Amino acid sequence: MAFFIEVLIGGLLAGIMYSLVALGFVLIYKASGVFNFAQGAMVFFAALTCVSLIEHGWNFWLAVGATLAAMVLLGVITERVVLRPLVNQPPISLFMATIGLTFLLEGMAQLLWGAQPHGLDIGVQDVPLEVQGVLVSQLDLFAAATAAVLVTALGVFFSRTKVGRALRAVADDHQAAQSVGIPLHHIWAMVWAVAGVVALVAGLLWGARTGVQFALTFTALKALPVLILGGFESIVGAIVGGLIIGATEKLAEVYIGPYVGGGIENWFPYVLAMVFLLVRPEGLFGEKRIERV
Amino acid sequence: MNRQRRIGPPILTVEDICLSFGGVKALDRVSFEVREHEILAIIGPNGAGKSSMLNVINGVYHPQEGSVTFMGKKRHRMRPHEAAAQGIARTFQNIALFKGMSVLDNIMTGRNLKMKTSFLEQALYWGRARAEEIEHRRKVEEIIDFLEIEHIRKTPVGRLPYGLQKRVELARALAAEPQLLLLDEPMAGMNVEEKQDMCRFVLDVNDEFGTTIVLIEHDMGVVMDISDRVVVLDYGRKIAEGTPEEVRAHPAVIEAYLGVAH
Amino acid sequence: AEQFIPMLSYRVGPYAPGGSGFFGGYIDYLDMINKRDGGVNGVKLTWEECETEYKNDRGVECYERLKGKGPTGGTVFTPLSTGITYSLIERATTDKIPVISMGYGRTDASDGRIFPYIFPLVTNYWSQNTAKIKFIGMREGGMDKLKGKKIVNLYHGSAYGKETIPVLDLQAKKYGFEVKHIEVPHPGNEQQSQWLEIRRYKPDWVILRGWGVMNPTALKTAQKVGFPADRIVGVWWSGAEEDVIPAGDAAKGFISAAFHPSGRDFPVIQDILKYVYGSGSRGNMTDQSRIGQQYYNRGVIQGILTVEAIRTAQEKFGKGKSLTPEQVRWGIENLNIDEKRIRQLGAFGLLQPLKVSCFDHEGGGAVKFQQWDGERWKVISDWIASDQSIVRPMIEESAAKYAKEKGIKPREGISLGSDCGHYSENLKKIVSGG
Amino acid sequence: MVRSQPFVVTRTAKSPPLLAVNNIEVIYDHVILVLKGVSLEVPEGKIVALLGANGAGKTTTLKAISNLLRAERGEVTRGSIVYKGRRVDALSPAALVKMGVVQVMEGRHVFGHLTVEENLLTGAYTRRASRTEIRRDLELVYSYFPRLKERRNALAGFTSGGEQQMTAVGRALMARPTMILLDEPSMGLAPQIVEEIYEIVKHLNQSEGVSFLLAEQNTNVALRYANYGYILENGRVVMDGEARTLADNEDVKEFYLGVSKRGRLSFRDVKHYRRRKRWLG
Amino acid sequence: MFYREAGQFKTSYAADQQIFPIRQDRVGMALLLAIAYGVVPLIGNDYWFTAIMIPFLILSLAALGLNILTGYAGQLSLGTAGFMAVGAFAAYNFILRIPEMPFLLAFVLAGLTAALVGILFGLPSLRIKGFYLAVATLAAQFFIEWALIKFGWFTNYSPSGVIDAQTMTLFGFALDTPLEKYLLTLTIVSVLALAAKNLMRCETGRAFMAIRDMDVAAEVIGIPMLKTKLLAFAISSFYCGVAGALYAYAYLGTVEPQAFDLNRSFQVLFMIIIGGMGSILGSFLGAAFITLLPILLNVVAHAVFGGAVRTAILSNLELVIFGGLIIFFLAVEPHGLARLWHIAKEKLRLWPFPY
Numbered sequence A: 001m002a003f004f005i006e007v008l009i010g011g012l013l014a015g016i017m018y019s020l021v022a023l024g025f026v027l028i029y030k031a032s033g034v035f036n037f038a039q040g041a042m043v044f045f046a047a048l049t050c051v052s053l054i055e056h057g058w059n060f061w062l063a064v065g066a067t068l069a070a071m072v073l074l075g076v077i078t079e080r081v082v083l084r085p086l087v088n089q090p091p092i093s094l095f096m097a098t099i100g101l102t103f104l105l106e107g108m109a110q111l112l113w114g115a116q117p118h119g120l121d122i123g124v125q126d127v128p129l130e131v132q133g134v135l136v137s138q139l140d141l142f143a144a145a146t147a148a149v150l151v152t153a154l155g156v157f158f159s160r161t162k163v164g165r166a167l168r169a170v171a172d173d174h175q176a177a178q179s180v181g182i183p184l185h186h187i188w189a190m191v192w193a194v195a196g197v198v199a200l201v202a203g204l205l206w207g208a209r210t211g212v213q214f215a216l217t218f219t220a221l222k223a224l225p226v227l228i229l230g231g232f233e234s235i236v237g238a239i240v241g242g243l244i245i246g247a248t249e250k251l252a253e254v255y256i257g258p259y260v261g262g263g264i265e266n267w268f269p270y271v272l273a274m275v276f277l278l279v280r281p282e283g284l285f286g287e288k289r290i291e292r293v
Numbered sequence B: 001m002n003r004q005r006r007i008g009p010p011i012l013t014v015e016d017i018c019l020s021f022g023g024v025k026a027l028d029r030v031s032f033e034v035r036e037h038e039i040l041a042i043i044g045p046n047g048a049g050k051s052s053m054l055n056v057i058n059g060v061y062h063p064q065e066g067s068v069t070f071m072g073k074k075r076h077r078m079r080p081h082e083a084a085a086q087g088i089a090r091t092f093q094n095i096a097l098f099k100g101m102s103v104l105d106n107i108m109t110g111r112n113l114k115m116k117t118s119f120l121e122q123a124l125y126w127g128r129a130r131a132e133e134i135e136h137r138r139k140v141e142e143i144i145d146f147l148e149i150e151h152i153r154k155t156p157v158g159r160l161p162y163g164l165q166k167r168v169e170l171a172r173a174l175a176a177e178p179q180l181l182l183l184d185e186p187m188a189g190m191n192v193e194e195k196q197d198m199c200r201f202v203l204d205v206n207d208e209f210g211t212t213i214v215l216i217e218h219d220m221g222v223v224m225d226i227s228d229r230v231v232v233l234d235y236g237r238k239i240a241e242g243t244p245e246e247v248r249a250h251p252a253v254i255e256a257y258l259g260v261a262h
Numbered sequence C: 001a002e003q004f005i006p007m008l009s010y011r012v013g014p015y016a017p018g019g020s021g022f023f024g025g026y027i028d029y030l031d032m033i034n035k036r037d038g039g040v041n042g043v044k045l046t047w048e049e050c051e052t053e054y055k056n057d058r059g060v061e062c063y064e065r066l067k068g069k070g071p072t073g074g075t076v077f078t079p080l081s082t083g084i085t086y087s088l089i090e091r092a093t094t095d096k097i098p099v100i101s102m103g104y105g106r107t108d109a110s111d112g113r114i115f116p117y118i119f120p121l122v123t124n125y126w127s128q129n130t131a132k133i134k135f136i137g138m139r140e141g142g143m144d145k146l147k148g149k150k151i152v153n154l155y156h157g158s159a160y161g162k163e164t165i166p167v168l169d170l171q172a173k174k175y176g177f178e179v180k181h182i183e184v185p186h187p188g189n190e191q192q193s194q195w196l197e198i199r200r201y202k203p204d205w206v207i208l209r210g211w212g213v214m215n216p217t218a219l220k221t222a223q224k225v226g227f228p229a230d231r232i233v234g235v236w237w238s239g240a241e242e243d244v245i246p247a248g249d250a251a252k253g254f255i256s257a258a259f260h261p262s263g264r265d266f267p268v269i270q271d272i273l274k275y276v277y278g279s280g281s282r283g284n285m286t287d288q289s290r291i292g293q294q295y296y297n298r299g300v301i302q303g304i305l306t307v308e309a310i311r312t313a314q315e316k317f318g319k320g321k322s323l324t325p326e327q328v329r330w331g332i333e334n335l336n337i338d339e340k341r342i343r344q345l346g347a348f349g350l351l352q353p354l355k356v357s358c359f360d361h362e363g364g365g366a367v368k369f370q371q372w373d374g375e376r377w378k379v380i381s382d383w384i385a386s387d388q389s390i391v392r393p394m395i396e397e398s399a400a401k402y403a404k405e406k407g408i409k410p411r412e413g414i415s416l417g418s419d420c421g422h423y424s425e426n427l428k429k430i431v432s433g434g
Numbered sequence D: 001m002v003r004s005q006p007f008v009v010t011r012t013a014k015s016p017p018l019l020a021v022n023n024i025e026v027i028y029d030h031v032i033l034v035l036k037g038v039s040l041e042v043p044e045g046k047i048v049a050l051l052g053a054n055g056a057g058k059t060t061t062l063k064a065i066s067n068l069l070r071a072e073r074g075e076v077t078r079g080s081i082v083y084k085g086r087r088v089d090a091l092s093p094a095a096l097v098k099m100g101v102v103q104v105m106e107g108r109h110v111f112g113h114l115t116v117e118e119n120l121l122t123g124a125y126t127r128r129a130s131r132t133e134i135r136r137d138l139e140l141v142y143s144y145f146p147r148l149k150e151r152r153n154a155l156a157g158f159t160s161g162g163e164q165q166m167t168a169v170g171r172a173l174m175a176r177p178t179m180i181l182l183d184e185p186s187m188g189l190a191p192q193i194v195e196e197i198y199e200i201v202k203h204l205n206q207s208e209g210v211s212f213l214l215a216e217q218n219t220n221v222a223l224r225y226a227n228y229g230y231i232l233e234n235g236r237v238v239m240d241g242e243a244r245t246l247a248d249n250e251d252v253k254e255f256y257l258g259v260s261k262r263g264r265l266s267f268r269d270v271k272h273y274r275r276r277k278r279w280l281g
Numbered sequence E: 001m002f003y004r005e006a007g008q009f010k011t012s013y014a015a016d017q018q019i020f021p022i023r024q025d026r027v028g029m030a031l032l033l034a035i036a037y038g039v040v041p042l043i044g045n046d047y048w049f050t051a052i053m054i055p056f057l058i059l060s061l062a063a064l065g066l067n068i069l070t071g072y073a074g075q076l077s078l079g080t081a082g083f084m085a086v087g088a089f090a091a092y093n094f095i096l097r098i099p100e101m102p103f104l105l106a107f108v109l110a111g112l113t114a115a116l117v118g119i120l121f122g123l124p125s126l127r128i129k130g131f132y133l134a135v136a137t138l139a140a141q142f143f144i145e146w147a148l149i150k151f152g153w154f155t156n157y158s159p160s161g162v163i164d165a166q167t168m169t170l171f172g173f174a175l176d177t178p179l180e181k182y183l184l185t186l187t188i189v190s191v192l193a194l195a196a197k198n199l200m201r202c203e204t205g206r207a208f209m210a211i212r213d214m215d216v217a218a219e220v221i222g223i224p225m226l227k228t229k230l231l232a233f234a235i236s237s238f239y240c241g242v243a244g245a246l247y248a249y250a251y252l253g254t255v256e257p258q259a260f261d262l263n264r265s266f267q268v269l270f271m272i273i274i275g276g277m278g279s280i281l282g283s284f285l286g287a288a289f290i291t292l293l294p295i296l297l298n299v300v301a302h303a304v305f306g307g308a309v310r311t312a313i314l315s316n317l318e319l320v321i322f323g324g325l326i327i328f329f330l331a332v333e334p335h336g337l338a339r340l341w342h343i344a345k346e347k348l349r350l351w352p353f354p355y
């Protein structure tokens, strides 16, 4: 039983880590109906920039601040150069543009800072806490707390302000949004900037777990099943989806894995999400598809 | 020609249709019948449930209660393509053309049901498949000619102005050679001249192919002039039914729909 | 005269740290030879890099692009990627160009009678694995102490990761220990469930057959579940500085196999620093602090082997001449680097003695073990020889199977200028499909 | 069909017009020339109707004004657009809305995943008004369209065609514009509502001084409510004049109003002479 | 001037229904084939065959397969590489396990196997759409990759998981030189491209496009959704499967399951987006862009800066430029290169007048 609980808790906490990355996707999907392929690259770019600045002797907070500024700038430039020419174009074209952005960011990051992996110490001791025989990671707890703060802040921001509404309007219909005076460009720039900030947070936390290296771009893969399960447009969905995926994938690996030879963690969440979608095609909290004639 | 004589027995009967979405009752115990060869108009205020009615008839919506009988076959629920296979075609209120295809291809899709060759034969484009394509192309050209859209044959439909898109949609529906044609506001967004053209097409289809037509329209001039009978819906209920003249004089219709101006 | 050496390198993407370190060392060594000795017997070494991004298809493209360059074509290919190596096996054989895959690539190519052009020099995965069990046995106080011990094989969920499962199973049977194979799905940046399972299983040792981000993550997660790092033994793709630095403190005490140590105290590295980086000139490494690290030193070894092969070939085919790849192949197959030569090369302790033959394309097979102290790798064992009594039959059988599939007639007697001995009846049966 | 006239600017008022479109040319996709020199004016406080057959270029003209063309891969290649004495060709659509010009797009374009009420609220995006003020305007819109109030919490994507049209018009009103570009406002609306919408137009025009440029197929209603009209054909203005004058023009009567010298023609037996029977043969 | 259809009147529907109704296109196509079959073999060398033409053609075929599914039928899929893997490993096992199996037949069977798997994973498409479907098809991608690594049977228990393609023999004649492999690939790809073109301009293609553009309307006019979508998955996977088999047999000669990892799926998806969704030509243009451009950049970079700039910097710069070019081309034409080509043709048609 204790083992079960341990796996469960470990899974839930890992799930939160997935959610952190998923959040970035959600933001951009909400605002443009587009899946941002570059999210993983942004996580990598942000973390690498930050850690490189630290290694160049910057104070931790100073480095974080500078990276934050860089990510905001990146968001603004992305809007200007990548998104603006693609207003009102099919989502798949926008999607492709984010792929171009991915190559660009990956190249830029390594051009600026090199390809070496780095360790990152964010000041949280990662010795496990033992609660009644169950080990709980401090770093993961810290990450969970950060995620909670982030989600609350973003949730409030997007549901309480008119910007949140405008965001959804833009995702529905670029042209109509423009016609009522929603400044598409500002909205997009803002959302991309926020997504950049989220990427930085995710990058730092993941970086503390696995080191800062190119593989941070792969964190995006872990976020995908979370997204489909939670729904592409929902911030809450990203968190709930993360928890569910994290917990079930770990439990499945431990309890089902041995029967089929193990290593099922990569596809199991997808199959799970897929089965779930058959029941609810828009995910847990996603927006319903509107099909009317 | 006396049109009344041509009108035959009921070909479509809807009985006690109830349809609701969450709290909204889109249709509430609606019954009526459509007779062979006639042009039946459905009118009513916005949100009355007219489009929903058409959706029920061709299987896009499944009513919670009630039944639809078409050509003697009674049914409760079916998939739209089954309805199409039985000979029901339609056009849509918010144009539902295939945006990525040319006018010609759009209309050709209408003949989908009539195509018999397998995809393997089509991949070779030899013999039967080729002959079939050409044969159907001929049919489609007749329709194109009929609706006078020859000049835009190869244009992608997305580029067409609204009115022409409506016409292409009609062409696509006609290509299926349906028994029953459902038209959802075919003349919206047209000027008088274009409406006249459209009316002419509708009447011709009715006359020459004997197609039964159910049509939703807000232009009372059109409704009065071309329909044989009219059904009036309001808030999901049928409030009147009869010849155009009867309906126009009906107090409930004036109250709910026409307003005093008419 | 010049000798052209193609470089299928990769300097972007997830594998860039390995690529830049290895090719940095390789190129610096060649550069040093040019600068210090004026080339090999006066033959200048030249090279060109081609970016493969660690992808097989790009690798093939680069191979095709570079194989015809230089006066005599690409001398020897070293793709530093198992996948690319596999893709080159047939091509290189047809083109008569040797491929050296040192510590990676196709293990059974150690049987040179069937793979005349492929050289998994120094040591291969299976050899390494037997040495590792020997090492664990030593730590436990003798091979007989292995009985009843529990070992977890934590492997990367890929073909590479799976490759040592059969050897381990064989050894488990032989020595009476228990082995549990646990897979980590690619890329391995999340290992919570695997390590919880390890914790439950309570093994005595964990063999870490990792790759890239899987390595630091494993060490971090081990720390999280309280498994001691000095009971984890990595393979050499888990044992570079790049694999432990990201794990921070969690890596302290971690042990890994290596076929060469880190460090820059070897004369040969000093020579590189002097001739290549000295007097303000620029070497291949942007970050000079990486000189002497695992990947760099591996590159230097590659350089030594390449140059020695050319030298050996020149002895036979004429000093001071540009050699064809075919001739260099002969040089590789007849490499004999003994301790004396190693000392001359300034690589004592860095490189193990090596004798390549038609029969044995591996040539060495010994492994050293090193431990991370938080700052650098410290060598904690001497060369530990592999257990060829286990490895060799497996290799021969696997190679024979390949020969059968491909319809290759194994080399026998004197072939391509080397003595290949005789092919055993047993293997003949496999090749002919018995 | 309509006799071609050279373009003459007929000044209806001495003051400069609120909006002037000068000889613009529009090309889609770099190759499709759609407007071939269109000029028109909307004087302050007037309702101007833009009439013309399908594909004449009405929508294109409106989009050119509101700067929505770029999103359609179209561009204005010649001419200028002046609003309140200032060139606005290069402004962003949002900036134009801030200046008081709002477009109601053809084909509804409601935000399907927002509720009807949220749709209306997005209309007020550019305004810096207090919550109560916006609440008040919302109620005003609801008073114009009671049906919307009933459906306020429905997702707009699920509402009926007419309800969507009302939502689109209501959404534009929420911006409190000084000038509204209405593209086929009557499309798909019940006759009663059409009248109501035009009454609202008239009301806004008279009591609040809002100017209108409306593209409309329902010539009958449009000319009844408009002050001035332009008739567009094939990307050119072929006729313009006071609404009343236009309504009396014989051609306009026949082709746009459906009345000939013999009175209103029935849709049943009009123009059968034009029919070509080729397809039967 | 040169691209005018004026004066080319069609007197029958048959003529108008030809693949290339315009004469210039017909001539162009014939020329292209003549070059591919006649000129390239004459002037090409091993490098051109094995490193450029063969992979380009094979990936074009995969792109074509995906384009059928995604571009024409509108079902976004990220399982392409998975289906390619099925094709490659199926072909391997058919040839390995069935004596005297002709390799062409094995390729067909491999395609069919992939088609079956495709149908299986296409089932959810009935309910799941858009990006959701894309992510759901990842299940196929990961599952197939996992299964091929996990179960030794597929790789004939090769310890490294790599399979070695057997030699292809046709009428007792071994196809093992680069030129022969090139011609084989070219022929298979041409035939399948022609079949795809035919299919897409017939009823099947129209049904696909109808489902893509508006599936409700498509159903209403009588196109059965499930059947059509599954057919799209089947045909598409068939193409991908054959491409996978070619990848193993005509190109690399050895493959491991990782050769068909998610990156490959993405790569093929990039091809059709950049090339043009719903366009046969686009599949080829996209494949050229995605596979050949990086090589070109690499070659050019080495030619221009070789030696002067560190290779690490060059490699990263290539990546940056490649990304930048993708963005640039999309900004110029969001609908892909095929559309750009189309517009160019329209302009040519009007030339010398601007419109």
Ligand SMILES: Nc1ncnc2c1ncn2[C@@H]1O[C@H](COP(=O)(O)OP(=O)(O)OP(=O)(O)O)[C@@H](O)[C@H]1O
Pocket (backbone or CB within 6 Å): A292, B021, B024, B025, B026, B044, B045, B046, B047, B048, B049, B050, B051, B052, B053, B093, D151, D154, D158, D159, D160, D161, D162, D163, D188
């Ligand atoms: N799929 C649906 N989900 C939710 N509500 C729906 C749906 N379809 C229709 N409705 C509701 O049912 C009612 C009737 O809609 P319907 O489209 O049938 O009206 P209509 O008579 O065609 O009106 P209009 O003339 O404006 O087109 C409307 O209030 C609409 O909001």
Ligand SMILES: Nc1ncnc2c1ncn2[C@@H]1O[C@H](COP(=O)(O)OP(=O)(O)OP(=O)(O)O)[C@@H](O)[C@H]1O
Pocket (backbone or CB within 6 Å): B158, B159, B160, B161, B162, B163, B164, B189, D028, D029, D032, D034, D052, D053, D054, D055, D056, D057, D058, D059, D060, D061, D072, D106, D217
């Ligand atoms: N995005 C586009 N790309 C290419 N051509 C277009 C595009 N939009 C419109 N057109 C073309 O421009 C011309 C004018 O179209 P527009 O929509 O302005 O006409 P309209 O007068 O509004 O017609 P309707 O009354 O049918 O709405 C049409 O011939 C149409 O084919």
Ligand SMILES: [Mg+2]
Pocket (backbone or CB within 6 Å): B050, B051, B052, B093, D160, D161, D162
């Ligand atoms: Mg309706």
Ligand SMILES: [Mg+2]
Pocket (backbone or CB within 6 Å): B162, D058, D059, D060, D106, D183, D215
């Ligand atoms: Mg219009």
